[in-house]
Amino acid sequence: MNNHSTQTVTREAVVEVRNVYKSFKTVKAVQGVNLLIYSGQFLALLGPNGAGKTTLVEMIEGIQTPDSGDIVIMGKHWKGHADELHRLIGLSLQETRFIDKLNVRETLKLFASFYDLNHQRVEEIIDMVGLKDKCTAYVVNLSGGQRQRLALGIALLNNPKILLLDEPTTGLDPNARREVWSILFKLKEQSETSLILTTHYMEEAEQLCDYIVIIDNGQILKEGTLDQLLNEDRAEKLIAFTLEDDQHISNLDYSEMPFPVQWDTFGKSGSVALNQIEADIPTFLSFLKQHNIGLKNFECRRKTLDDLFVSMTGRRLNG
Amino acid sequence: MDKIIKYDQLLQLLSAHAKELLREPGVLFWGILFPILMSLGLGLAFTRKQDVIRDVAVITQHQKSISEADSSSPLQTFLDTRTERLPFQSGEPAQYKLVIPNDKLGNTTFVFKQATWDNAIVMLKRGSISIIITETGDGIHYHFDPRNPEGQLNYLKLTAVISGEPRPQTSDSNIEPLTVTGTRYIDFFVPGLIAMGIMMSCMWGISYGIIEKRSQKLLRRMVATPMKKSHFLISLITVRLCMSFVESSLLFLFAWLAFGITIQGNVFALLTLFLAGNIAFAGIAIFTSYHTARTEIGNGLINVVVMPMMVLSGIFFSYHNFPDWAIPVIQKFPLTMLADGMRSIFIEGAGFTETIFPIAILSIIGVVFFSAGLKVFKWH
Numbered sequence: 001m002n003n004h005s006t007q008t009v010t011r012e013a014v015v016e017v018r019n020v021y022k023s024f025k026t027v028k029a030v031q032g033v034n035l036l037i038y039s040g041q042f043l044a045l046l047g048p049n050g051a052g053k054t055t056l057v058e059m060i061e062g063i064q065t066p067d068s069g070d071i072v073i074m075g076k077h078w079k080g081h082a083d084e085l086h087r088l089i090g091l092s093l094q095e096t097r098f099i100d101k102l103n104v105r106e107t108l109k110l111f112a113s114f115y116d117l118n119h120q121r122v123e124e125i126i127d128m129v130g131l132k133d134k135c136t137a138y139v140v141n142l143s144g145g146q147r148q149r150l151a152l153g154i155a156l157l158n159n160p161k162i163l164l165l166d167e168p169t170t171g172l173d174p175n176a177r178r179e180v181w182s183i184l185f186k187l188k189e190q191s192e193t194s195l196i197l198t199t200h201y202m203e204e205a206e207q208l209c210d211y212i213v214i215i216d217n218g219q220i221l222k223e224g225t226l227d228q229l230l231n232e233d234r235a236e237k238l239i240a241f242t243l244e245d246d247q248h249i250s251n252l253d254y255s256e257m258p259f260p261v262q263w264d265t266f267g268k269s270g271s272v273a274l275n276q277i278e279a280d281i282p283t284f285l286s287f288l289k290q291h292n293i294g295l296k297n298f299e300c301r302r303k304t305l306d307d308l309f310v311s312m313t314g315r316r317l318n319g
Numbered sequence: 320m321d322k323i324i325k326y327d328q329l330l331q332l333l334s335a336h337a338k339e340l341l342r343e344p345g346v347l348f349w350g351i352l353f354p355i356l357m358s359l360g361l362g363l364a365f366t367r368k369q370d371v372i373r374d375v376a377v378i379t380q381h382q383k384s385i386s387e388a389d390s391s392s393p394l395q396t397f398l399d400t401r402t403e404r405l406p407f408q409s410g411e412p413a414q415y416k417l418v419i420p421n422d423k424l425g426n427t428t429f430v431f432k433q434a435t436w437d438n439a440i441v442m443l444k445r446g447s448i449s450i451i452i453t454e455t456g457d458g459i460h461y462h463f464d465p466r467n468p469e470g471q472l473n474y475l476k477l478t479a480v481i482s483g484e485p486r487p488q489t490s491d492s493n494i495e496p497l498t499v500t501g502t503r504y505i506d507f508f509v510p511g512l513i514a515m516g517i518m519m520s521c522m523w524g525i526s527y528g529i530i531e532k533r534s535q536k537l538l539r540r541m542v543a544t545p546m547k548k549s550h551f552l553i554s555l556i557t558v559r560l561c562m563s564f565v566e567s568s569l570l571f572l573f574a575w576l577a578f579g580i581t582i583q584g585n586v587f588a589l590l591t592l593f594l595a596g597n598i599a600f601a602g603i604a605i606f607t608s609y610h611t612a613r614t615e616i617g618n619g620l621i622n623v624v625v626m627p628m629m630v631l632s633g634i635f636f637s638y639h640n641f642p643d644w645a646i647p648v649i650q651k652f653p654l655t656m657l658a659d660g661m662r663s664i665f666i667e668g669a670g671f672t673e674t675i676f677p678i679a680i681l682s683i684i685g686v687v688f689f690s691a692g693l694k695v696f697k698w699h
Contacts, residue, residue: 061543063699086545093543097535101342102335113331114544138342154540 014039014162014194015060020069022055022218029055030066031218037162042188042195044205044212046305048317052218053198054094057166060196061091074161087115090160090193092151094167100140104131104150107139108157115158122157129153129183145176152183163187163195169204177204184208200317202305214309221312230303237277238303239284242269244294256291258283262311273303273311325547332546332554340524340562350566354516355573358509361635362578365504370426373473376439376451377431394454397481398431405430419476427476449473452481509574510661511634513567514596518628518654520566521600522607522621524559529608530617533697542698552693556601563597584664588671588678592664595678596657598685603653606692628654653684 017035021028029052037043045053058064059071062078062085071078073085098107108122126135129149134142142150148168155163169177181204187193188208199205205212206226213223222229259280261270274280277300288295309317340346377394398404402415412433419427431452434442439451449470451462459481463470532538542548574580582589607620631638631645632654641649649655660677663669671678 063539063543083545086543089543091540091543093536093540095536096540097537098540099335099339099537101339106335106338110331110335111544113325113328114541114546116325116327158544 012039013037014074015196016070016072017056017060018070018072020056020059020066020071022059022064022067024055029218030059033069033215033218033220035213035220035223037194037196039161039194040192041211042184042197042209044209045196045198045215046200046202046205046212046309046317047198047215048200048309048315051200051216053215054166055218056215057164057196057198061089061164062086087158088161089164090155090158090162091164092148092155092166092168094170096151098139098147098150098154101138103136103138104142105135107150108153111154112157117157125153125157128156128186130179143176145172145179148172148176148180149183152180156187159191160193163193165195165197167198167200169199169201177201181208202309202317205305212305214305214312216309216313222308226305229305229308237300238271238273238307239277239281239298239300240269240271241295241299242297244296256287258287262307269297271307271310273307325550328547329550329554332550333558336554336558337561340558346562350516350520350562351569354512354566354570358505358512358570358574359577361508362505362574365508370428372428372430373469374430374432374442374448375473375477376434376442376448378434378436378439378451378453392454394452394459394481401480402429402431417480419480429473429477450477452477503578505574505578506580506666507637507662508635509570509578509580510665511632511658513570513593514632514654514658514661515629515634516566516570517563517593517596517657518600518625520559520563521597521604522625524562525555525601525604526608526621527614527617528555529605530611530614533608533612534614539699548698552605556597559601560594560597564593567593580665582665583668584673585670588669588674589661589664591671592657592660592674592678592681595681595685596653599653599657599681599688600685602685602688602690602692605696606688609692609696612697628652631655632658634658653681656681 013036015035015037017033020030020033022030031052033052033056035056045056047053055064059066060073062082065078074088076085078085099110102110105122105126108125109119112119112122126132129152131146131149131153134146139147139150152165152168155165169180172180184195185208187195195209197204197209211223211225212229214221214229259272259274261272263270272284274284281300306317309315377398398415402417405414405416407413414433415431417429417431419429421427432442432448434451436451436453439448442448443451449463449467450473453460453462461474461477463474465471529538532541541551571580571582603624607624608617611617611620631641631649632652633639633649634654638646638649638655650659656677660669660674663673667673
C-alpha cells in the first residue's frame with residue numbers, strides 16, 4: 001500500500017485498490033496491486049506497453065472485474081452502485097471513436113443527456129477544451145489532437161470527482177500533447193478532481209502528476225512523488241556517455257570502475273548515477289584517462305523517470 | 320428515484336442515430352434509390368409486352384451453305400418467299416429476317432443466319448442461338464436442347480411458319496393477356512422487395528451498426544456513463560423502423576405511379592405485419608451482433624443470416640420451384656413468412672384473419688431473439 005503520509009492528513013482516499021489480481025488466459029495482467037488515490041491528487045500510472053496499466057484502469061472504471069481483491073470508489077463497490085459511480089467518474093479510453101457524422105456540439109449534447117446536463121454545460125466544455133471554432137465540424141473531420149480534446153471534454157462533462165485518462169496523448173504531436181496538458185493544468189488549478197493518468201511518456205507523468213506509480217508486468221515497481229522517486233538512492237544526477245572505441249567495453253574490468261555503470265542493450269553507451277557530481281566527475285574522468293579510454297559523447301543531467309525505469313528493469317519506457 | 324424513461328436521453332439518442340443514418344449519402348442510395356431501381360428494372364423486364372429477336376442458324380445440308388443448295392428445297396423456298404433478305408457484304412454468309420407480328424404477346428423477329436455446322440455449334444455454345452435448322456434429302460430437321468425452354472418455344476414457332484402456315488397471326492383471338500393488377504410479375508415482386516428491405520435494413524443497420532460501435536469502443540464508452548442501455552437499443556431500432564417505413568413507402572409510391580400497384584387487402588393488417596417483420600428482424604439483428612467486436616466477422620455473420628433467405632424465400636421468383644421437401648422448410652423462414660403475408664395483403668386482398676398467424680409468429684421470433692441476445696450481449 002502506498003504511503004502518502006503528508007496527504008492522508010488532509011485528504012480522503014477516493015479510490016482504494018486492494019490486492020487486486022486479473023489474468024487473461026495465460027497472461028497475468030495485474031498481480032497484487034495496492035493503490036490509494038486521494039482527492040485532488042493527479043496520479044500517473046507509468047509503464048511500457050503491456051505493463052498492465054489499461055487493465056488496472058479498466059478495473060477502476062468498472063469495465064473489467066478483478067479476479068480477486070477489492071476496488072472501492074468513494075466508499076462504494078461497483079456491484080450495486082454502477083449508476084451512482086458512473087456519475088462520479090469521467091473517463092477517456094484508449095483510441096475511442098465517436099459517431100463520425102455527428103458534429104462536436106451534437107456529440108457533447110448526446111453525452112450530456114446521459115448525465116441529465118443542460119446545454120449550457122455543453123457550451124462551457126466547448127470553451128474549456130478550445131473547440132469553439134470546430135463545434136459544428138463533424139467528428140470524422142477533426143484532427144487527432146482535436147478528437148482527443150473532444151474525448152477529454154466528454155470526460156469532464158459531469159464535473160467528475162475522479163478522472164481516468166488512458167494514454168490520452170499517445171500518437172499526438174508535441175503541440176497537440178501540450179494542448180491536452182494545458183486543459184489538465186487548468187483543471188488541477190480550478191477543481192478538486194482526482195486524476196488517474198496512464199502513460200508511457202515520462203515527461204507527461206513528470207509534468208502533470210504529483211504522484212507517480214511505476215508499473216511493469218502487472219506489478220508496482222516503485223511509487224512516490226517525482227522527488228521521492230528520483231532522490232531515493234540519493235543519486236539524483238547522472239552522467240551518460242558513449243565510448244569512442246567499442247572494444248574497450250569488453251576489455252574493461254567492471255570491478256575496477258569507481259561507480260556502477262548501467263550499460264545500454266548494445267553495450268555501446270552507459271550511464272552512472274552520481275551523488276556529488278562536482279567531486280565524482282573528476283574521479284570518473286581520471287579513471288577513463290588512466291585506462292586510456294576515449295569518449296565520443298559525455299553529458300551530465302538530472303536523473304529522469306526513464307533512467308529510474310532502466311535501472312529497475314534494464315528496459316526503456318518507450319523502448 | 321430513477322425514471323424508467325429519460326426523455327431527453329432518448330431524444331438525443333434518436334436524433335444521433337437518425338443523423339448518423341441520414342448524413343451518410345450511401346444510405347439514401349442503397350436504402351431508397353436502389354430498391355426503386357430494382358423494381359423498375361425487373362418490373363419493366365417482366366411486365367411489359369416485349370419484342371424479341373431470335374437468331375437461328377440454317378444449314379441446308381451439313382457442311383454446305385444455303386447458296387449451294389438446291390433452290391427448289393423447301394427451306395430455301397421458305398427463305399426466298401417468306402423472309403426479307405438482309406443486306407450483306409460479299410464473302411459474308413447470307414441473313415434473312417422474318418417478323419411474326421403479335422399485338423398481344425409482342426413481335427418476334429427471327430434472323431436466319433447461313434452457317435456451316437461447325438459455326439452453328441459454336442454459336443449454340445456461346446448462347447447466341449438456341450436452335451439450328453438443317454435440311455437433308457429427307458426433309459427439314461430442328462436441332463435444339465429439349466431442356467432449354469427457349470429452344471422449345473422457337474421450335475414451335477418455326478415449325479408453324481416453315482411448314483406453310485398461310486400468314487402469321489397478328490392477334491391471337493384465343494389469348495387473353497392477364498395484365499390486371501395483382502396478376503403481374505411486378506405485383507408479386509414489390510411486396511417481396513419490401514419484405515427484403517425490412518430484413519436488410521435491420522440486419523445491416525442494427526447488427527452491423529452495433530458491431531461497428533463495439534469495434535470502435537464507442538459502445539464501451541457509452542455504457543461507462545449513466546446511459547440507459549435499453550434507451551440505446553430502443554432508439555437504434557426505432558430509427559431503423561422509421562427508415563424502413565420511409566423506404567417501403569417510397570418504393571410503394573413508385574410502384575403505384577409506375578405500375579399501378581395497389582394494396583387490395585387491409586392496410587392496417589399490412590402495417591401490423593410490417594411492424595411484426597421489423598420486430599422479428601430487429602430481434603435477430605440484436606442476437607447476431609451480441610458478441611463480436613470485429614466487423615469482418617460481423618459481415619460474415621450477417622451474410623449467413625440474410626443470404627439463404629434472400630435466395631430461398633421467394634423474393635425474386637416463387638420458392639415453389641424448389642423441391643417439394645424443401646418448401647415446408649422455406650415457408651418457416653421469417654423472410655418467407657413476411658413476404659408471403661405481404662403478398663397476401665397486396666395481391667389477394669387478405670386482412671387480419673389471414674395474416675394473424677405470420678404476425679404472431681414474427682413477433683414471437685423477434686421477442687425471443689431479442690431477449691436471448693440481450694442476455695448474452697457484450698457491451699464492452
